[in-house]
Amino acid sequence: MSKSQSYLLRGQINRLEVTTQVTLSVLALGSGVFTYLGVRELLDGSPTTVFLGAVIYSSAVSVAIYAFWSYLMRLMPHVRGSRGLLYVAMALGAAMIMAMSSWLNASALAGAAALEQHLANTTEEYQQRFNAANENALAAQSLLPDIQLASQRFAGLADVERQSGALTGTSGSGTVVQLLSQMSAQLGGLQQEITESRQAVDVLFADGSKRLATMRELVSSSGPIAERSNAYAEEAVKLSGLITALQQTSVAPAVKRAADDLGKSFIAPVADGVDATLQTRQTEVVGKVEAAVKAQSTALARAADEILSRPVVEPLRFTPLSAPEAVIRYAADFLPSWAGAIAIDLVPGVLIFILCVVQDVIRREDGTAAETEEMSSVDLMRALKIQRQLRQAEDEADGVVVERDDIVQQNQPHGPAYPRTVVR
Template sequence: MALGASHRLQDGVDAVETMTRFALAVLALASGVYTYLGVRSILDGSPTAVFFAALIYSSAVSVAIYAFWSYMARFYPHVTSASGRGAMLGVMALGCAMIIAMSSWLNAAALAGSAALEQHLAETLEDYTGDLDRAHQNALAAQSLLPDIQRTQERFNRLAEQERATGALTGTTGAGSVVQLLSQMAAQLKELDTGINASRERVTTLFDQGRKHLETMRGLVSSPGPIGPRADQFASEAVALTGVVTSLEQTSIAPSVKRAAEDLSLGFIAPVADGQEAGLADRQDKVMETIRTSVAAQSKVLSAAADEILARAPVGERRFVPLSSAEAVLRYAADFIPSWAGAISIDLLPAVLIFMLAIVHGAIRRQEERLPFAERITAAELLQALEVQKAVTAGGIDLAALAQGPAAPEGAEEDRSTNVTPLDAAPKTPRKSPPA
């Protein structure tokens, strides 16, 4: 039973030997093809030079893979000692690492290079979208001050009209120094209001330009076709968008608002009271001092709000870094695990076949060790033993005598044959009984 199982296993090993060689050749060829595609994506130069360089490299990879796994399939199953198996496993691990280094990552670049480049463009697009939004928000931050400025301007205008019409502040109607001061403050706030509104139009125009660049870049990411031309056009759009973001950063009116707010207080020039009566002049001075205090408070509020806007982190300068397909596959490896698994499996699948052969050969050896010697000997070994017997017999050597042991001297043999008597043939002498 054991002999039959052993023979069947050996017949199976012999039957799949050709298939094993064919499988190794096909896998090595497939790895070489994808390696060729991966190498072409990272080489620069003339088309002819790139073609021959990639072809030579991929051919060397195919030959190396086929030779390595052929050696392992030939020797590993027949190494039985623990130290030998450990050394062979170490060599296999080293060879697998070298195969991954010279082939597998290029196979992954060929399988997922375009998708990895699109992933790079998509993530870069998200970064530029965030930059544009932050620059737009920083540029429009000063717009939040506009309601306070307009409210203060309207209050000064209203007080000026009331003073002119009813003398609400000094008790005397007419356009005196108080009306003049209130109108002056209202005019300064009006100029600041006009500057903020003008900056809004500029910011809106720049933001629309940036959105157009983003739309073009988004279309390049998702559109079909070769990735190389799309990546080049994407890079040009990224440069234009960077200029828009920089312009938005420089368009912010917050610094101007801060300077204008400080000018309200530092540049306050109160006119001389022009009242003809002493009481009126005194009332005008008191009202103008009150206006000065109000303007100083408003200037402090606007300056603090402008400082908060200026304290925002500016949008950093961003540069688009183009990548090759191989570099993109390495950078975004976590997003393309299936492609990496396929690329590595093409190169390392022969290891599974080798382990299967090792298991089968180990089973054959264990089954043969339990057989008698006569059943373990092969026909070739039997013929060789017969040849050895013929050669020894022709030399005058008695194999039967050698098998019985070393021969005794001739005289000693004769003494044994003449003097030694069998126990049954020896004469028997009666034993004397002891005296009574």
Template structure:
């Protein structure tokens, strides 16, 4: 029964030998084709030079893969010793690493290169969207000062009108020094308000332009067709969007608000009291001192608010780096595990065939060891034994006599060995205890 099973396994190994070679050839060819597609995207130069260079590289990869796995399938199943099999395993591991390095990542680039590039573009869109939003927020931060500026301007204007009509501050109606000063402060704040409003319009225009570029970039990411021309158009949109973001950073009105706020206090020029009487002039001086203190306080508030806006973190400079399909697959490898698994499996699947052959040959050896010697002897060994028998017959020696002579020779050899050992022990003096 064991003999029949061993024969069946041997017959099976012989039957699949052709299929094994065919499978190795097909897998090596498939790997070469995908390697060609992957390496072609990395080469620069004329189309002819790129074509032949990619063909030569992919052909070398196919031959190397086929030769390596053919050697492993031929020799590994017949290696028995633990050290030898361990050495073969080390060689196999080194070969697998080299195959992955020269072929598998290019196969992955061919399988998922376009998708990886699209993901790179999509993530770039997200980054630039965040940059545009941050630049827009920084530019609009100064708009939060507009209500305070408007309120202060209206207060000065209203005080000037009340002083002119009712003498609310000095008790004397008319347009005097106090009215002139209040109107001056209201006019300065109105100019600052106009600057902030103009900045809002400019910021809105730039933000709309930036959103238009982002919309075009998103369209390029999801558009059908080859990825290379889309990537080129995407790069052009990135350059335009970067200019918009830079303009937004420079459009902020906060520095102007800070300078205007400092000018309110440092550039305060109070007119000379023009009251005809000493009492009126004294009252005008007192009111102008109060206005000076109010202007200084308002200037400090606006200056501090402008400092808080200027302290915001600016948009970090970002540079778009176009990637090849192979580089994109490597950078986003974690997102394309199925493609990587398929690319590596094409190159390393023959290892499964090698291990199958190793297991089968191991089973054959174990079954043959349990067979009687007569069933384990090969035809060559049988012919050699028959030749020995004929040689002994020509000398007139029978098989039994030859066997008996061999046994006697073994016994004499064993006896001579024992005598030699005994003689050596006698001649060697023993070390006894000291007298």
């Protein structure tokens, strides 16, 4: 690089001085505006208090950013030996700027979208819990075919015994028919209870589906996110109540109790046959019916236990978030917004690196000449004054030496005078 090229670089730096200052001012102002928008969501109180607090904080941020980068831009390119310490200070200041401004900038850029993301994720979680509660409530419906089949089997045996006496050999409504009819009636009552619970579950499920549809509509609709969040919270509270109601609608506990009662409370009736032979046959059939009832009771109790062993679905509590909190929680979903929020604060650091590189190139090519060429007129006048003072001191020192030589020559009694050489 020739000297004329180094002059050109210095000239370009001087020409860019105004552009640099304007750039710093605009970036600091832009960061302050976005900081104001972000911090306004965090403050609470009267509108005047919120406005003044946000303005003061954003103004302080703008001044801090402008002063910090201005200091580094003025000083760092001209520092040689201790530039590493300035880099440490630059990193520390950049971290502070991100802590006090960048995350608020990201909140201003993506706060509404982050809140919508929070509502959408919460809706999906509500959907999962609502479906789980509905499945638990309907789980007892899977027992309905077995209960219905057992009830029909007992009723069919009672009809056969009544009409043809296929079990005891004697037709009519005796002990066996009464016992079979009683078991069929008990299972029929349980069947009716399960069927009625299905209707209640369907009503709750339809209501919950409407709440979920309203919540999804609030997430995707337009309008201020704060108003939509408030309406969403109301729907979420109602849906939590429906989830609790679905948990309480399950008839699995009732099936468990009925199954236990069916097997444990079985009392064999006394045979009422007209002769001993018929009574013996009745007793044998009653024993077989008792064994069948206990087997059915055990199967129903086991199935009810499997349903009851399912984890209880706890109602979800909706937690509203502010825009900054939502941006931080869902930061991975808004990386471009975070990048822009950080870049608007740290772009001046790139300009400082450029200035440092250019100044190093100028020093390396021009050497010490660059330093003298960059002297101001005041520095030049001061240097000339010091030079005149040095010359005057040298002249005074020369006059003293000549006077002493004359005195020595006058005091010599004999011999010629030899010139004296003074080495300075």
